[in-house]
Amino acid sequence: MKKKVAILGVFLALALICSYVESLIPFYFGVPGMKLGLTNVVVLLLLYFFGAKEALLVSVMRILLSGFMFSNAFSILYSLAGGILSWAVMLLLKKTGRFHMVSISICGGITHNLGQILVAMVVVKNYYIFGYFPFLFIGGGITGLLIGLVAQEIYLRTKHIIH
Secondary structure (H helix, E strand, O other): OHHHHHHHHHHHHHHHHHHHHHHHOOOOOOOOOOOOOOHHHHHHHHHHHOOHHHHHHHHHHHHHHHHHHHOOHHHHHHHHHHHHHHHHHHHHHHHHOOOOHHHHHHHHHHHHHHHHHHHHHHHHOOHHHHHHHHHHHHHHHHHHHHHHHHHHHHHHHHHHHHO
C-alpha cells in the first residue's frame, strides 16, 4: 500500500510538471486556448497501470493543484469538466477491450474539449460557442493521437517495471 501511494505521488508530480511545462511552451494550433494535453500521458498510463480510481484521483488532484498554481478558478472549472468527461470516456472504451491506447487517447482528447465547450456555453450563456467545437474536435483528435503514441511507447517500455 505504501509503495502504491509513493508511486501515485510520483505520477502526480509528473502530471504537475507536464502542466507547468505546457504553460511555458507557447503552443499555437490555430485554435485559441488549444493545448497539447501532456498530462493526458500520465492519466492514460495510470489507467493502464493501476486502474480507474487512481487515474481519476491523480487527474483531479493535478487539475486542482495546477489550477491554483498556474491559472484561476474558471480554468479549474473548465479543466475539471474536460478531465472528468475525458476520463469517463477513456475508461468506458478501455473496459470494452476493443480499442487500443492510441484510439482511446484520441477519444479522450476530443471529449476533453467537448466537456470544456459545454461548460463554456453554460458559463457565458451563449450557445453559439458550440460552433467552435468542430475546430476543437479536429485539434483534440490530433493532439490525442500524438499523446496516445507517446503514452503507448512509454507503457510498452515500462510495463515490466510497474506490474
